[in-house]
Amino acid sequence: MSDPVSPAAAASRRRFLRSGAGSAAVLASAASAQVAPLEVAPWSREPGEPVGWHPYGQPSPFEKEVMRRSRRSVPLPGANSSMTPLHALFGAITPTGLVFERHHAGIPQIDPARHRLAVHGLVQRPLLFSMDDLLRFPSVSRVHFLECSGNTGSEWRGPGTQSVQISHGLLSCCEWTGVPLSVVLQEVGLKPGAAWVLAEGADAAGMSRSVPLAKALDDALLVYAQNGERLRPENGYPLRLFLPGYEGNMSVKWLRRLKVGDAPFMSREETSKYTDLLPDGSARQFSFGMDAKSVITFPAPEHLLRGAGFYEISGLAWTGKGRVRRVEVSTDSGASWRDAVLQEPVLDRALTRFRLPWHWDGGPAVLQSRVWDETGYRQPTPQELIAVRGLESGYHYNAIQSWGVTPDGKVRNVRV
Amino acid sequence: MSDPVSPAAAASRRRFLRSGAGSAAVLASAASAQVAPLEVAPWSREPGEPVGWHPYGQPSPFEKEVMRRSRRSVPLPGANSSMTPLHALFGAITPTGLVFERHHAGIPQIDPARHRLAVHGLVQRPLLFSMDDLLRFPSVSRVHFLECSGNTGSEWRGPGTQSVQISHGLLSCCEWTGVPLSVVLQEVGLKPGAAWVLAEGADAAGMSRSVPLAKALDDALLVYAQNGERLRPENGYPLRLFLPGYEGNMSVKWLRRLKVGDAPFMSREETSKYTDLLPDGSARQFSFGMDAKSVITFPAPEHLLRGAGFYEISGLAWTGKGRVRRVEVSTDSGASWRDAVLQEPVLDRALTRFRLPWHWDGGPAVLQSRVWDETGYRQPTPQELIAVRGLESGYHYNAIQSWGVTPDGKVRNVRV
Numbered sequence: 001m002s003d004p005v006s007p008a009a010a011a012s013r014r015r016f017l018r019s020g021a022g023s024a025a026v027l028a029s030a031a032s033a034q035v036a037p038l039e040v041a042p043w044s045r046e047p048g049e050p051v052g053w054h055p056y057g058q059p060s061p062f063e064k065e066v067m068r069r070s071r072r073s074v075p076l077p078g079a080n081s082s083m084t085p086l087h088a089l090f091g092a093i094t095p096t097g098l099v100f101e102r103h104h105a106g107i108p109q110i111d112p113a114r115h116r117l118a119v120h121g122l123v124q125r126p127l128l129f130s131m132d133d134l135l136r137f138p139s140v141s142r143v144h145f146l147e148c149s150g151n152t153g154s155e156w157r158g159p160g161t162q163s164v165q166i167s168h169g170l171l172s173c174c175e176w177t178g179v180p181l182s183v184v185l186q187e188v189g190l191k192p193g194a195a196w197v198l199a200e201g202a203d204a205a206g207m208s209r210s211v212p213l214a215k216a217l218d219d220a221l222l223v224y225a226q227n228g229e230r231l232r233p234e235n236g237y238p239l240r241l242f243l244p245g246y247e248g249n250m251s252v253k254w255l256r257r258l259k260v261g262d263a264p265f266m267s268r269e270e271t272s273k274y275t276d277l278l279p280d281g282s283a284r285q286f287s288f289g290m291d292a293k294s295v296i297t298f299p300a301p302e303h304l305l306r307g308a309g310f311y312e313i314s315g316l317a318w319t320g321k322g323r324v325r326r327v328e329v330s331t332d333s334g335a336s337w338r339d340a341v342l343q344e345p346v347l348d349r350a351l352t353r354f355r356l357p358w359h360w361d362g363g364p365a366v367l368q369s370r371v372w373d374e375t376g377y378r379q380p381t382p383q384e385l386i387a388v389r390g391l392e393s394g395y396h397y398n399a400i401q402s403w404g405v406t407p408d409g410k411v412r413n414v415r416v
Numbered sequence: 417m418s419d420p421v422s423p424a425a426a427a428s429r430r431r432f433l434r435s436g437a438g439s440a441a442v443l444a445s446a447a448s449a450q451v452a453p454l455e456v457a458p459w460s461r462e463p464g465e466p467v468g469w470h471p472y473g474q475p476s477p478f479e480k481e482v483m484r485r486s487r488r489s490v491p492l493p494g495a496n497s498s499m500t501p502l503h504a505l506f507g508a509i510t511p512t513g514l515v516f517e518r519h520h521a522g523i524p525q526i527d528p529a530r531h532r533l534a535v536h537g538l539v540q541r542p543l544l545f546s547m548d549d550l551l552r553f554p555s556v557s558r559v560h561f562l563e564c565s566g567n568t569g570s571e572w573r574g575p576g577t578q579s580v581q582i583s584h585g586l587l588s589c590c591e592w593t594g595v596p597l598s599v600v601l602q603e604v605g606l607k608p609g610a611a612w613v614l615a616e617g618a619d620a621a622g623m624s625r626s627v628p629l630a631k632a633l634d635d636a637l638l639v640y641a642q643n644g645e646r647l648r649p650e651n652g653y654p655l656r657l658f659l660p661g662y663e664g665n666m667s668v669k670w671l672r673r674l675k676v677g678d679a680p681f682m683s684r685e686e687t688s689k690y691t692d693l694l695p696d697g698s699a700r701q702f703s704f705g706m707d708a709k710s711v712i713t714f715p716a717p718e719h720l721l722r723g724a725g726f727y728e729i730s731g732l733a734w735t736g737k738g739r740v741r742r743v744e745v746s747t748d749s750g751a752s753w754r755d756a757v758l759q760e761p762v763l764d765r766a767l768t769r770f771r772l773p774w775h776w777d778g779g780p781a782v783l784q785s786r787v788w789d790e791t792g793y794r795q796p797t798p799q800e801l802i803a804v805r806g807l808e809s810g811y812h813y814n815a816i817q818s819w820g821v822t823p824d825g826k827v828r829n830v831r832v
Contacts, residue, residue, distance in 0.1 A: 038534045038544070038673065041526070044618045048522030050493030053650070055483035057513035059472065060653045062528055063646050067471035077466030090593035090641035091557035096511060097473035098645065106464030110457070112478055118454045128454070138728050141507035141759050141769055177506035202460045225506035227643065229514065230479050234469070237476045257454065312554050343557050345761050353557055 059097075068098060071154070071166050078106025079205075081148065083169025086295070086316065087302040092143070092343065092351045094172035096227045101234050102148050102170065105205035108254055112238035115202070117222070121260035124189030131238050134222060137179040142221070142244070143350045145173040145318045147290050149247035149274060149395040155382070156391050159413040164300035167413065168401070171316070173351035176242050178223035181216050185260075193262040199241045202256035209250045209274075210264035211243065215288075219244050222255065245320030245349040246288045247395070249274060279390035290320030292379050293398040294327055294354070294371040305409035308362030313340075317352045319373035326372040327354040333366035333402070333416050340369070365405040366416055382415060475513075484514055487570070487582050494522025495621075497564065499585025502711070502732065503718040508559070508759065508767045510588035512643045517650050518564050518586065521621035524670055528654035531618070533638070537676035540605030547654050550638060553595040558637070558660070559766045561589040561734045563706050565663035565690060565811040571798070572807050575829040580716035583829065584817070587732070589767035592658050594639035597632050601676075609678040615657045618672035625666045625690075626680035627659065631704070635660050638671065661736030661765040662704045663811070665690055695806035706736030708795050709814040710743055710770070710787040721825035724778030729756075733768045735789035742788040743770040749782035749818070749832050756785070781821040782832055798831060 059066065068082035081102040084094055112131045120126035148170035154160030161167045185197075190213075197216045201207035211220065221242040224231060231237040236253030243250050249269060264270065264286070276284040294317035299305055313331070317324045323346050328337040340354035354369070370379045382399040389396075404414035475482065484498035497518040500510055517523075528547045536542035564586035570576030577583045601613075606629075613632045617623035627636065637658040640647060647653040652669030659666050665685060680686065680702070692700040710733035715721055729747070733740045739762050744753040756770035770785065786795045798815040805812075820830035 038532065039530075041530060041618060041672075043524035043526050044620055044622070044672070047492070047494040047620045048519070048524040049649070050522055051496035051517050051519055051650075052484065052486055052493075052498050053523060054513070055485070055498070056475065057484075057515065057648045057650055059645065060528075060647075060649050061525075062654075066645065068468065068473075069471070070468055076463070077468075078463040080467035082468050082471070088646075089644045090555070091591045091644050093509065093591045093644045095643055095645040097470070099473065101467050103464070103467055106466055107469060108459035108464040109477075110459055112476075114455075114457060116454065132722075136725075136727060138773060139506070139730070139771065175507045175509045202457060204460055204463050206460070227511055228505045228507050228509045229475065229482065229511040230504075231476075232473045233465070233476050234467075234473055238478075256457075256460070306548075309552075311552060314555070345763065347761065355555065357554060 066098070068101060069165055071161070079104055081150070081170060083165050084172050085165045086169050086171065086297045087164050087300045089297070092173055092316070092353050093227065094174060096174065096229070096232055099146075099172040099174065099232070099235055100148065100170045102248065103203065103234070104207050105203050107234045108203050109233060110202060110238055110254060115238050115256070117239060117255060117258070119184060119188045119258045121198075122191040122194040122262065123260050124191060127188050129184070131224065134179055134224065134239065137183055139177055139179055140221070141175055141177040143173065143175045143347050144242070144244045145171065145349060145351045146248050146251060147171045147318070149249065149287070149290070152397040153394055155397055155399070155401070156386070156393070158415045162301040162413050164295060164297055164302065168295045170248070171351075174226045175228065176221060176223045177225035178221040178242065181220035181222055181241070182218070184222060185216060190260060194260045195262050196260070196264050198257070198259040198261065198265040198267070199250070199252040199255060200257040200259070201252045202254040207249070207252055207269065208265070208267040209252060209269055210267065211241075211250060213260070215243060215246070245290060247274070247290060250288065274395065276389065276395050277392040287396055291396065291398045292319035292321065292324070292371045292373040292377050293317070294369040294379055295401045296329070296367050296369050296403055299367070299405065299411045300403060301411050301413055303411055305360060305405065305411070307409070308360050311358050311360055313356045313358045313367060315354055315369050317354055317369070317371040318350065319371065319377070320349060321377065322374040323348055324352040324371055325374045327352075328370050329354070329356045330368045331358055331365050334368055337370070360405070362407055364407060366414065367403045367405065368400050370400050482514070484517060485581060487577070495520055497566070497586060499581050500588050501581045502585050502587065502713045503580050503716045505713070508589055508732070508769050509643065510590060512590065512645070512648055515562075515588040515590065515648070515651055516564065516586045518664065519619065519650070520623050521619050523650045524619050525649060526618060526654055526670060531654050531672070533655060533671060534673045535600060535604045537614075538607040538610040538678065539676050540607060543604050545600070547640065550595055550640065550655065553599055555593055555595055556637070557591055557593040559589065559591045559763050560658070560660045561587065561765060561767045562664050562667060563587045563734070565665065565703070565706070568813040569810055571813055571815070571817070572802070572809070574831045578717040578829050580711060580713055580718065584711045586664070587767075590642045591644065592637060592639045593641035594637040594658065597636035597638055597657070598634070600638060601632060606676060610676045611678050612676070612680050614673070614675040614677065614681040614683070615666070615668040615671060616673040616675070617668045618670040623665070623668055623685065624681070624683040625668060625685055626683065627657075627666060629676070631659060631662070661706060663690070663706060666704065690811065692805065692811050693808040703812055707812065707814045708735035708737065708740070708787045708789040708793050709733070710785040710795055711817045712745070712783050712785050712819055715783070715821065715827045716819060717827050717829055719827055721776060721821065721827070723825070724776050727774050727776055729772045729774045729783060731770055731785050733770055733785070733787040734766065735787065735793070736765060737793065738790040739764055740768040740787055741790045743768075744786050745770070745772045746784045747774055747781050750784055753786070776821070778823060780823060782830065783819045783821065784816050786816050
């Protein structure tokens, strides 16, 4: 236990801080050496907490600052959003307890034994399903991102917030399990003329959106589980719609009703809200799909770089149109770009973690990422996006994000 | 909100319960129809809980029985195990709060700012690493299962427990993120003769195991994150070793020390424990790899089938030797077998969810699954396994599991 550890000393430290040494090009890191013998910490001296301390586990108390946060308080606390702490996360899966929130009338506390899903309208056999019914249907599991169409809406007019959690955190990725909606629609039988499906939530807002029948029959899911367990209350327990690649609000939570019709239902959420005002005064309506987007999550404004040397730039890329094909990273304000490594497996409409080794020389730097998806689409610059959409769109901002690093190691949201 | 839903009536119910009807072969399910109008539930009548109700989310109170459970209480509550509720889970990812536990001296509460990893022994530059150091190294994320070598040890002598949680629940699967151990070993520099690495935990047991250097240089990880967030205390916070495909105890938690040597270190965990007694009185030592195994998790003894008709049999398959190639399911005690559908993506040394539609005729049935891995190995029958290993092995039981279904819908652990 107390084997002495030899000093590694200044020469070793210099070697760590040298970038690209040896055969492993990214080997050099900031590991520090110490001269003291290995401490036997107090927690190694006596037995720890018992097995079953938490029958349902919780994070370490040392991680208590890693939490969802809201951008602002609002008069109706159930009509707000909270963001995922992207700067403190790793990999591609979002921890279930940190999946972002966007509610319109708070989180209903639903008894699953009493919950029902009605399917009616232009169908042969209108039916009510209990959760037990739905759990008996064939199921599938898929890893998909979920993003609010308002994500990054703070950035239209330039740097809006000094926090990647607040700017980009209406974004999460889970393994979702449920019944293909196509199976349930086949069960009720569609009538001629069926073209749209209204999805309505059991929250007090009666949150409702119109879904094109083609999407409902393609890859839509009636989801009851998330990252292996039943949905959390704030994610739609006990049942939600899930529309891969579509804006988050359409994946209606606490799903209670599906009505099949021959036209969109023009709910308030697709007329007064969730439309995108364009420069000519018209508005994009039914702007369902999320375009390709990426963001560097380390380093981000929440971090402080402690001195020059090796760092691994890391971030997330995604697209509502399929798979991420390529991510490039610039550390010189876009003058040059390098291909980042994509973490395998790269999944359809899932967050994809990218990484790039970076030797920071200690000077000013601007870090950016840009993604191509498999359709050939490239994430636009802010200027390119604004030229098309203007400044009043509100939703669907997906431009390249720039982080400025200053010599004191601070990271700032900047527009270049 | 109150659109009436037409009765679907008995004819519709019969149609649901008919198996294999129509073009979608597994369409027939147990959906029930009701004649009442759609209830507007109390939770739809007033705003729900506010956004940020739980800044770190928790399961619904209606799911409170889904928890880790122990097989028995023990004199030292820190030297026990608790099992993952496999019967209540979906997909392949295990919720972090439900990952199984096996501790030897409880869960240490480690301050990450004070935690150090020492790497010494047959190395050029013995070094101490802080967590900040390790977080600066290049990282990777991989989805892998973790299984205790004692998992299913209850089943050597026949049906040992009427619970798939207790029989098979020392098994979980997460996305793990950390530093390849090879990178750190390259950083310290190996000396001639280096052949084994001792891994030691900071728990009061000083849990320690010897790892072959080839494994350490191949795919071993120093893991600090799990399903996107930092490790949970009971999973090794702030740092653990992870050895893909190896028995769980070798992925030493709360990792404080790696010592490189020229021979195994013969810790008590590889001499008095974690060896497998064979019929001839000798013992298998260093039985690192987990063999291919599968189990049906629905239906399982925790479930009750409510009448004949369509059910989706679902379960998990895995192998420490690579990818699952094929899973077959029998519903007639092994007389005939059908290929189950494997949920994509099938990942290297990860749990793989399999599913098979089943029309239960309401009579007695015995359900079994068997897996082949990519090496061509097939999961053995209990008789095949016992013929080679005898009954005193304790560890590494991986035989086919049988669940007997009785006409009253009960599911029992049986040996056939």
